[in-house]
Amino acid sequence: MHLVIALVASLVVFAYGQNATEKLEIHPKVGLQKCAKGGTCKSVNASVVLDAIWNWSSNPAGADYLKTAGVMSNMSALTQKYVVKRPDGTSGVGSRLYIMSNDMTYYQFPLLNQEFTFTIDASAVPCGVNSALYLVSMNADGTGNNRDGTGLLTNANGGQGYCDGAGVGGFWCPEMDIWEGNSVSSTMTPHVCDPTANATCDGCHHNPYRLGEKNFFGVGKTVDTKFPFTVVTQFITNDGTDKGFLTEIRRKYVQNGKVIPNKQTMDEAFCAKAGGGNFTKIGGLKAMTEPLRKAMVATIAFWDDKNGQMEWLDGVGAGAGPCTKAESEPMTIQATYPDAQVVFTDFKYGDLDSTYPAGALVSFRIFFLPSYTASDPRMNAERVPQHVPDVGPGTQKGTDLQDSTRKYTDGASAASTTTEFKLRENIVDVAPIWLEGLCRLSQAIDIGGSRVKNITFKLPGQKPESSSFRIYIEGDTDWVSRYIAIDGYWEMPKSIGMLEKLAHVAKKRNATKSVLLDIGSNVGWFSSLVASFGHKVVSFEMMHRNQALFSKTLCENPALKSNIRFIPSGLGSVKQKCVAYAAKHNILNGIVKCGDDVDAIRKSIGNEFVLHGETSVIRLDDVWRQIPELNNVGYLKLDTEGFEMRVLSGAAEFMKVVRPPFIQVEMSNFMLERFNNSLKQVVDFFTLLDYEIRVESFDDSKIYTYEELFARLGRTELLDIALTHKGFAES
Numbered sequence: 001m002h003l004v005i006a007l008v009a010s011l012v013v014f015a016y017g018q019n020a021t022e023k024l025e026i027h028p029k030v031g032l033q034k035c036a037k038g039g040t041c042k043s044v045n046a047s048v049v050l051d052a053i054w055n056w057s058s059n060p061a062g063a064d065y066l067k068t069a070g071v072m073s074n075m076s077a078l079t080q081k082y083v084v085k086r087p088d089g090t091s092g093v094g095s096r097l098y099i100m101s102n103d104m105t106y107y108q109f110p111l112l113n114q115e116f117t118f119t120i121d122a123s124a125v126p127c128g129v130n131s132a133l134y135l136v137s138m139n140a141d142g143t144g145n146n147r148d149g150t151g152l153l154t155n156a157n158g159g160q161g162y163c164d165g166a167g168v169g170g171f172w173c174p175e176m177d178i179w180e181g182n183s184v185s186s187t188m189t190p191h192v193c194d195p196t197a198n199a200t201c202d203g204c205h206h207n208p209y210r211l212g213e214k215n216f217f218g219v220g221k222t223v224d225t226k227f228p229f230t231v232v233t234q235f236i237t238n239d240g241t242d243k244g245f246l247t248e249i250r251r252k253y254v255q256n257g258k259v260i261p262n263k264q265t266m267d268e269a270f271c272a273k274a275g276g277g278n279f280t281k282i283g284g285l286k287a288m289t290e291p292l293r294k295a296m297v298a299t300i301a302f303w304d305d306k307n308g309q310m311e312w313l314d315g316v317g318a319g320a321g322p323c324t325k326a327e328s329e330p331m332t333i334q335a336t337y338p339d340a341q342v343v344f345t346d347f348k349y350g351d352l353d354s355t356y357p358a359g360a361l362v363s364f365r366i367f368f369l370p371s372y373t374a375s376d377p378r379m380n381a382e383r384v385p386q387h388v389p390d391v392g393p394g395t396q397k398g399t400d401l402q403d404s405t406r407k408y409t410d411g412a413s414a415a416s417t418t419t420e421f422k423l424r425e426n427i428v429d430v431a432p433i434w435l436e437g438l439c440r441l442s443q444a445i446d447i448g449g450s451r452v453k454n455i456t457f458k459l460p461g462q463k464p465e466s467s468s469f470r471i472y473i474e475g476d477t478d479w480v481s482r483y484i485a486i487d488g489y490w491e492m493p494k495s496i497g498m499l500e501k502l503a504h505v506a507k508k509r510n511a512t513k514s515v516l517l518d519i520g521s522n523v524g525w526f527s528s529l530v531a532s533f534g535h536k537v538v539s540f541e542m543m544h545r546n547q548a549l550f551s552k553t554l555c556e557n558p559a560l561k562s563n564i565r566f567i568p569s570g571l572g573s574v575k576q577k578c579v580a581y582a583a584k585h586n587i588l589n590g591i592v593k594c595g596d597d598v599d600a601i602r603k604s605i606g607n608e609f610v611l612h613g614e615t616s617v618i619r620l621d622d623v624w625r626q627i628p629e630l631n632n633v634g635y636l637k638l639d640t641e642g643f644e645m646r647v648l649s650g651a652a653e654f655m656k657v658v659r660p661p662f663i664q665v666e667m668s669n670f671m672l673e674r675f676n677n678s679l680k681q682v683v684d685f686f687t688l689l690d691y692e693i694r695v696e697s698f699d700d701s702k703i704y705t706y707e708e709l710f711a712r713l714g715r716t717e718l719l720d721i722a723l724t725h726k727g728f729a730e731s
Helices: 009-016 065-069 268-274 284-294 330-336 427-440 479-487 492-508 525-532 544-556 558-563 598-604 628-632 644-649 652-658 669-674 679-688 706-716 726-730
Strands: 032-036 040-043 047-050 071-073 078-081 083-085 091-093 095-102 114-121 129-136 175-181 186-193 201-203 229-237 246-255 258-261 296-304 341-351 406-409 418-421 451-458 466-473 515-519 536-540 564-567 576-583 591-594 609-618 633-638 662-667 691-695 719-725
Touching: 040 479, 047 065, 047 071, 065 071, 065 083, 071 095, 078 095, 078 296, 114 129, 114 175, 175 201, 175 229, 175 284, 186 246, 186 284, 246 284, 268 284, 284 296, 296 330, 296 341, 427 544, 451 479, 451 525, 466 479, 466 525, 466 544, 492 515, 492 525, 492 633, 492 662, 515 525, 515 628, 525 536, 525 544, 525 558, 525 564, 536 628, 544 558, 544 564, 544 609, 558 564, 576 598, 591 598, 591 609, 628 633, 628 652, 633 644, 644 652, 644 679, 662 679, 679 691, 679 706, 691 706, 691 726, 706 719, 719 726
Parallel strands: 032 341, 515 536, 515 633, 536 564, 633 662
Antiparallel strands: 032 040, 047 095, 071 078, 078 341, 083 091, 095 296, 114 229, 114 341, 129 175, 129 296, 175 186, 186 201, 229 246, 246 258, 406 418, 451 466, 576 591, 576 609, 662 719, 691 719
16 A cells, blocks of 8 residues: 555654553444355454544544544444544544454454455545555554554554555555555555565556556446445465465456456466566565465555655556546645545455355336436436336436325336325325235336345244244345345344343233334334234334335235334424435435425435435324324334434324333434434433433343443444333333
8 A cells, every 4th residue: 555654653652552551442333244155144243443643532542533533433334534624623634444353453354265345435535535445464463563662562452553565654564455446446456575675565456447448447437436336355276275375366346236357367477567576576476375364454544645646546647547646636635525435334254255246136126116206307317217216326316216296107017007195194094005005016016126035033042933024125235135135134132132022011011912113114124023923013114215115025924014004104393394315325224304495405415325205204293193003012113313303302292101111212423413413312301201221232230321321322323222111110
């Protein structure tokens, strides 16, 4: 990696060197899976730590990575922002992170005869900026590379011990650049080092643009960087085992369900031509064998280049891309693209051809959902025909999933008529009619980009209960759907806990089953699971794409349909129109903006999002008495991406009267602040209703105060809050 940092390293070590009295940093989680042959992937514990050089907090142990370095990480996505405005008035650029296995150890990736995969949205990364993911031979505990020679011990907990193939900070080590790139160009480079000469390392570059493949990578090209894509890197050995030596590095991309291999593979013959002057002399690809066998540390960096303007990566002068030095000057980029960012998802590693879709899942198209809003000038009618709503990597900004009235067309016949189910004043009355209308046309429902998964779910215990059902989910552009497709479940501890608590409520109330109120049901995982075990469910969902998938699930599972009352609407503090949208890498994780001027709202939504069209919200207090099941709710699940306080404000009467025994709320300070709400408001609401607050588990002995919860949430960015009503617990 061509990174040169001019900082006084001794100050960094002085500030962050570990000693017996310092507090350890708490690191945000990141989603990582280890995969085996056959495509079986299991989640492993992983987090990220900010390199000490980028951690400008006066209290590193409690550093807020988002405010300090523009880094936001959770199990769904890792986001790095380019320009960071800190609370103290200072600013920064970029960040460097390391993946950890625990708070004191960098994750070790042994990748010989293995592959490493991730999905990236680089659409907002301009010329002159490098979003890099690479491996270096750092020590797992962060020791060994003392930056200033003072004797202070470096450590992984504080993001120390860095080395690379460019000798940044004065420490050299083998480096495997899996990915360095932006929206216009990319390169893959192994850097090997001469063990007899500390400062002698060289690399072999694979840049499609430099190799003459100018239409292969970039905006609108074979690998279209307007949309997320998956990067697969395979490390091939001479004997097909991890006992052999490295002979080849293969690169594949996956986008729109299509596997796109690099046109030229990287082997010794390729590197003899494309490698640096010393690469072959100091061992070539074979010299990367032992670093990969021993295991390397994954580094994720986002930076610009004031010395060379990143010309080696994307510059016209180096033949590496279309960018000029003038547009790649850091000061110019920072002024022109202050909102630049990169988003990583789906980190995986494991056996060859195990970490990316093999194409076995069923694919559908739809002739059933409402047509796009043709009047929207931003709609790309050529790319996505109006009668085939296909929400996925091909969807452009402003492409709506639905008109404001629900129009359903039987696609089995070109001459078929359109049936309209308008949202009447009483949506509770119209919802069953709406769903029955869908199910009558069930054979014609063909949901573009979706897939179906057969689920068998077993509860633990000496006499385990189990259930089975089919669920319709999104393609690879949705986080929940990807997990369900691979693992056959979503959030296993929460799923089991929900079923256990519902059974507990039923037993305590001398009932056979209980009731789940699912607000923000997404594709309907929790609703479907709970209903498959015989409990009743009332489910609200406002995103049209989610509504279609969940409806298809219900139509094909009569047992679920009989236990679920599905209401296709969102909940809020007042009845109003809204615009729904989502991030491109997680398109069913809906966010809403509400108001009278829907057109103005549409125009205010940035390029990094996909529009899901106009929708509406209602107040729970206006309808709950018309829904008999809601008098007996045993468990409330609330997941509305920062809209929680508005939902609760419109459900004050319901909460006061019913007081569900168990409530689970997914909380994020960032998402709450998006709607000018705060964690304090949410905590005060539940405290006044006599709820005890725990984190992650209802069975945790610790009950949190607001201050403790605020501190905990500030460290993790995203948290599940478990609330138990005191009256139920004591009865």
